[in-house]
Amino acid sequence: MKLTTKQLTLCGILTTLALALSVAENQIPLSLAIPIPGIKLGLANIVTVFALYVLGPAQAVLILLARCLLGAVFAGNMNALLFSLMGGFAAMGVMILLSRLRGLSVYGVSIGGAAAHNCGQIAAAVLSLGNTAPLYYLPILLGVSLLTGALTGLMAACLFRALAHTDLMKG
């Protein structure tokens, strides 16, 4: 696909934002409740939601890919790459589908995405550990995804409102 300078710039900014968010969420000691290394809350999904609506799926996928790869490079941990890729793309797939449903607001889309994100991560954990023990945490993570999904939905809604008058949002 061909990207204009403006698109490229926006993609860059959004990737940076997503990276910053995933670094920030590393500070949350999720491991106290769920002792699986590599699992994240998925706050970087805010960017995915936003990109999906404003730029469309293709560029949203690009941003996600860049975020996952760069995030793994920054963390110096290739195991985390599997987690973020599987979580990220599960969320992306579900959100692309949900965003096509007219009845749903950003909240519903985000919550569905967050749930898919955590399912993807558990799948990654099952794959990388080679046993099914991580499934034990799936119910907790699904519950948590209601909160994180609502939070990302809220943030995205605020973003859309704030940018409603800029030419970014002009449909």
Add this chain to the structure above:
Amino acid sequence: MGWKRITALLLAALAGCGLTGCGGRMDPDEAQESIQVIAMDTAMVLTAYGEKSTRAVYDAEEEVRRLDALLSRTSGDSEISMLNDAGGEMVTVGEEVCGLIQTAGEFTEATGGTFDITIAPVVSAWGFTTDSYQVPDQETLRTLLEHVGMEHVHLSGGSARLDPGTMIDLGGIAKGYTADRVAEIFQEHGVPRGKVELGGNILVIGDKPDGTAWRVGVQDPKRPDEADGLVCVLDLTDAFAVTSGSYQRYFEQDGKRYHHIIDPATGCPADSGLTSVTVMADSTLGNGTMCDALSTALFVMGEDKALDFWRSGVYDFQLVLVTEDDRVVVTEGLKDDFAELEESGYTYEYVS
């Protein structure tokens, strides 16, 4: 304005992160895998922590099985069996077995012959390899002892030859060497902490997840059947430890007890006044093999010679000796990591 709201939200989110965060970072050591393996005539437990713990223990299991097949004296197609059955002919053996025979020879020399892999035919004569125990007569022992000694083992390049009548058994270092190999595999997988129990051999890597040392109990030779029958507890981090004891395998005949640690000098069970010897060393690769060989050798030597050997400083290790007269002799270097057990009925002595 919208921007204000966003800023407020971001601040709120950051504050939220700050409140729940700061507590700690993700601990990759919390993933854990543990398996039991039956090999080398013993039940082994391999436990590893860390992200690659599962792969580490299964790779280790594979290695344990490979070494079991390679070093076993009882399975007919191992390199050791082929060497023993060659009837004095030259046999091509792998680099690994060659290296182990050479290492065994070095320990034989260093310990004045109290550790010797060529004692195998004598051990068999007592029935310890077949479980059909018997006391061989003096004549038999004398004949067999003529074939004992590393001078009957010849290594050249990738081949080995045993003089007719000589047989070797690497059982005295096989588990120690296996511990070394498992330590290496765990290292390759970046295992930050783990515990490997191979019968009388143990290897601990790092400390426990709670940050304290691994607590390793030494079996009380007088209560071998009681899981909590201990003489002492050692606090170990990054260490190998091996116990050899006369209680581990023995039989009784005409009211006399015969155990499995044979003195190469007499061909009879070592009568050294000791009931068990525990050798401990740091987790430097190679120390697993060393601890295994020395625990047998020092048991045969007896208390005084064993302590002299320790003082000579040829090898870097620590000792716990349990004597027939209910004393526990502990070398200085272990003092801080050693816990006495009052109810055991032993008296404790610390030597330097």
Add this chain to the structure above:
Amino acid sequence: MTLRSWRKVGTPMNTSPKLRPGLWDALVVLVVAALAVSCGWTVWDGQDRGTELTAVVSVDGAETERLPLKEAAGTERTIHAGGYTLRLRLTETEIWVESADCPTQDCVHTGHISRGGQSIVCLPARVIIQLEGGERVDTGVDAVIG
């Protein structure tokens, strides 16, 4: 250029997104919550049973049987492995090898085991019977050598 033109590059967005949560969003919440609960049921139900004392029998490293003591109490099991036969007896609180035709008889001599973490090992038959769940034995040490 306008944003309208670059939307054509990707799949175009439906319309400007809805920003207020509605009934349909509540449905998503319900679905996820239902998923969490049903997952919890299936996953944790099995785990709960795991905290009950269960004898896990493995032959040559592979698990062959799981015997929850409560359910299997009063029964006898026969294990054929490695050319040997072990006869197991179970009560609600204990398991032991009643008899075996292995040469060492170590498994029989081990006697009754009754707490999580304890095990009976038969080397010749390559059988491990380990108790899982229940109250764990606390010997105060992590391992014993000798």
